[in-house]
Amino acid sequence: MNALLDDLRWRGLIAHSTDPDALAAHLDAGPVKFYVGFDPTAQSVHTGNLVQLLLAKRLQDAGHQPYMLVGGATGLIGDPKESGERIMNSVETVAGWVERIRGQVERFVSFDGPNAATMVNNYDWTAEMSVLDFLRDVGKHFPVNRMLARDVVARRLESGISYTEFSYVLLQSMDFRELFRRHGVTLQTGGSDQWGNLTAGVELIRRSDQGRVHAMATPLLTKADGTKFGKTEAGTVWLDGSLTSPYAFHQFFLNAEDAKVIDYLKVFSFRSREEIEDLERATAETPHLRVAQRALADDVTDLVHGAAEREAAVAAAAALFGRGRLDELAPEVLDGVLREVGAPTVTDQLTVVDAMALSGVVDSKGAARRAITEGGAYLNNEKVTDPDLVLTPDRLIHGRFAVLRRGRRTVGGIVAG
Template sequence: MTQHVLDDLVARGLIGQSTDLDALRADLSEGSLTYYTGFDPTAPSLHIGHLLQLLTMRRLQLAGHRPLLLVGGATGLIGDPKQSGERAMNTKDTVAGWVDSIAAQASPFLDFEGPNGAQLVNNLDWTREVNVIDFLRDIGKHFPVNRMLARDVVASRLESGISYTEFSYVLLQSMDYLELSRRYDCRLQMGGGDQWGNVSAGVELVRRADSRRVNGLVTPLITKADGTKFGKTEGGAVWLDATLTSPYAFYQFWIQAEDAKVGEYLRLLTFLDVEEIAEIEREHQTKPGLRAAQRRLAREVTTLVHGQAEAEGAELASSALFGRGELRELPESTLAAALTEAGAREVPKGTTIVDALVASGLVDSKSAGRRAVSEGGAYVNNERVEDPELALDADTALYGRWVVLRKGKRSVSGVQLV
């Protein structure tokens, strides 16, 4: 017997909050149901916080339901209120460009052919012609101000200040659900856990305006073991765009997943069966040092986002840089991307290994560099170095200019000879 898609979502931990799961189950069981998730163009690329939504959309489509991929050409001009303060307004041309790039980036995750083929929609199409009088009469009248003030993000901003523009964002997003309900018989909106206020407001607007019951569901926010928000690094977001976060850096992000969370990430972000994931978890608990679960996670998610060839290249680079593979088998482009992500710096030809270790950031002083060499903990292209005066030249380097440096087992960087 085929598993109901809702049971699969429950088993994977994909349901954070919902309006009425029994009602949603009944609607999903009736036949193909149209649903949507919205993505606001507030940056040139989606990041891994959006990836969960795209994969959840795909799960429902594989179960026979029809996705609407909404890119917020209108809502992106306003921006969902943030806890930290007012958003900077981007120009209309900038937002329009981001609409196109995000639509192109999100589309490969869905199938646009067949009876339940996805459809791309832009809320600017129905928002640009709405005049302010009609908006206030037809939409605004359904929103009690006291309930809007009680929303967490609004309440937290009342003292520091929130503009009427951001305060009104929920009306615009809710209008999306009303329009999609009328145009496409859409009966489910999905989103991230931080969107529950907007999702539930849209459900309520459809009920008030059209006396129609529709569904809302949000996934939980993905967090680290300490409860902090998942998906950020010291440098900012981990982007799905390969020009902003290279496939190697993307792969490395997943390799570093915490032992306590790797099973959860496998359930949320891959299409592996939950039974197979449970077996991976059992093996990982037996031999956590092998990090087999993290390697499987990194391979699966990188393949989903960047394709099999890039995933294999990132996996090969990761293995080679840490001494488990042959560096000379790496294409120069892969090697260069990996070393750049690892913090490689330019140094003149003839630089000594000690000076290169300092320049790469692997040690903080020449004395520390000499100590690393004397203790047998310094490596050039995965070969242990014994001479602290070793000069790096084109013969030493890979492709005549790249040198992989390692201190101990885990600290890797490099230099580019110029």
């Protein structure tokens, strides 16, 4: 059996594949040209996409050649969602998102060496194609009864699905065929929710070109309660640092559940099996030390944002709870931290009592005064003794930020506007 596939199975990265034995033989005979696609239906990719990005890196590290597709055409349509019809974004909006996502995707694979990655955009071969050519050359290979049987389509039939979204599978299948014809791509990867689209592309190539290609899908990651991984109360965890700060990103992975952290390490970390098994034992024996969570958060933040941002996130977390100097944190780091804790922006100078109540570290001004009297209130990690203290600019970090804490764990803040 192929060593790469063995490792991917151990990491829980294979939910489905076409003919496992044939795929293993194909990879052994490699190098294989493969592709994975990302639709610009938002301005950033997210943690779900990160599974595919890191799978592409693993395949490239094993000697195979990636084609990273950003869907300038398919992003104008959008894969059908179970919840209902997608909003159509403008051509200009999608084009802007294409460029942003290209920049994010490019960071995870190498564009040098014998198996250098190639970036492609399906708008290049879709935009000039006529409707008649599309229907004659692609549509004729798709039996409608099989399209209707696709899970997401079947679930949408009662509530309604447009012909536009219904036809998405044809566009993605055509992408596989175009890359097969133009570049000799013979493997497509994606999430298990894309399995119908992946196999449709395999079938189109078989029907129209008599070619044999392969598909492989990763499972969708979940939390211990079965809900989707990559969501927080604040929403989606994005890879774009302006949407999810490196601090918030690091904290998200640091808060991984004991029951799932080893699964996440296998997927998101490039640590060896031996290292991960050691972390699994440590988690079982001393779960309170959270060594696996720290390893996970550090590894993933290094991959997405770089070691410097990870070090800043760790320093920020320590400083936030009184174990470091807040004034040594860069303004952008503090801004990200305070956004994460929901700090309001204010234009007036407040007393520390007003600021504590407004920031939510206490329920009321009376509670703020009691915390100060009892010695449990802190401003920028300094104990507060005067409830009438005014937060003038000279008392704010970088002239803008106030970090407020009650006791050891309740943290908030304000940002001067």
